[in-house]
Amino acid sequence: MNHKHLFYFWKVAKAGSIARAAEAINVTPQTLSGQIGLLESNLGTELFARQGRSIVLTEAGKMALEYADELFALSAELEVMIKHHPKGRPAEFRVGVSDAVPKSLACTLLQPAIHGEQSTRIVCREWQLDRLLAQLAVHELDMVISDAPVPPSFSVRAYNHRLLDSGISFLAAKRLIAETSAEFPACLNELPLLLPGEDSTVRTNLLPWLERERIRARVVGVFDDTALMAAFGKAGVGAFPVPTIAEDEFLTSGELAVIGRTTDVQVSYFAISVERRLTHPSVLAVTQSAQRIGLPVGE
Structure with missing residues (x-):
């Protein structure tokens, strides 16, 4: 043929x-x-x-x-x-990070790719998943980290490698939390709520849970950017959900506190590559980094 x-x-x-x-x-x-x-x-x-x-x-x-x-x-x-594995000079690892992935988690996962045995320069791009997958398809990226697997509608073959799972934490400004005495999750009925955008896996998985818990959320803001949602949260505008694995990223300033946590709502993170069997050393470093975090890893 x-x-x-x-x-x-x-x-x-x-x-x-x-x-x-x-x-x-x-x-x-x-x-x-x-x-x-x-x-x-x-x-x-x-x-x-x-x-x-x-x-x-x-x-x-x-x-x-x-x-x-x-x-x-x-x-x-x-x-x-x-x-993309030249010998005798530093390699370049080109990775896309979906804008829904917490920055601290992305940093934790990617650091071993830089500090491995081979000198590696990382080129990191943050964008919406569909744009990143388009770049992966034409080999402008070696890997994409996302909170969702490859959509069924994506026409180019790529492989999902599950990295880890996380529950959800609800955070709010301390002065806002003082306004309610109800226990979690009932307190969410009394607090204004900020939610991620419609494309967010956190939002998709969260809404059925709110309904099951009979939470009539008063949504006062919807944000595609998690950092911007957190900024409104610090300003006392409303409580908001984040992956538990990344909650420390939002608590370091001391302005926010955890209202409650649930493992009934899960968000998963994936390494997406054109490799069915992972052999790229930098991609392997990322999957091994996920294992060291101590959460489930598989394909």
């Missing part, structure tokens, strides 16, 4: 159209059609079928796409392993 023909098929299948795929890889639509025709001739079956003015995968095409995904994922993994 000619892998170039398979690559053209893969690009068309991912793009959903010959014209879009041709533009993306800078070849003519006629060239793409011809190369895919040769592949179909070699395999003895059609991979695409016409549906109106569009093309769709046949059953054979769907099977071929699964194998092509695997083949090109392994190819990308090989490229990462060889290209």
Whole structure:
């Protein structure tokens, strides 16, 4: 089988159209059609079928796409392993950190990657998960740390490596806590509440728990940025949830205190990479760092 023909098929299948795929890889639509025709001739079956003015995968095409995904994922993994491990000079570890991951946790996990046996320079980017995964897909990043696994809708194959789990702590300014005498979690009925944004895993997992506990939360603010939410919390605007594993990050100033904790609400953190089996030394350092924290690690 000619892998170039398979690559053209893969690009068309991912793009959903010959014209879009041709533009993306800078070849003519006629060239793409011809190369895919040769592949179909070699395999003895059609991979695409016409549906109106569009093309769709046949059953054979769907099977071929699964194998092509695997083949090109392994190819990308090989490229990462060889290209980004130069000898005789400091390596560069490019990691994306989802903006929902607490800064102190990210720092704890990543420090061993810098101080390992090999001199390593870290390039750290913080952004929304979908943007970071797009950079991972084109090998601009070696790894992404996130509070959510790869979404099912993500078209490029990447692998979730579970790092650790944490319960949730509720914090508030000490003067705000003084306004209620109710026990946790009932006190949340009496306090204004700040919540993470809609894309946050903490928020997604928290809302059903509030309902089960019959908490009628008075939400006075919603924040995509955890640091900004904490700043409003310090100002006494409302109580807010954070992962228990990172609560010390918010308590160091002395302005906030813990109202209560629950393990009934869990948030998990993942290392996402193009490697199915972790071999990148810096990624391995991160997973080993999670193990030293003493919480569950697995895949």
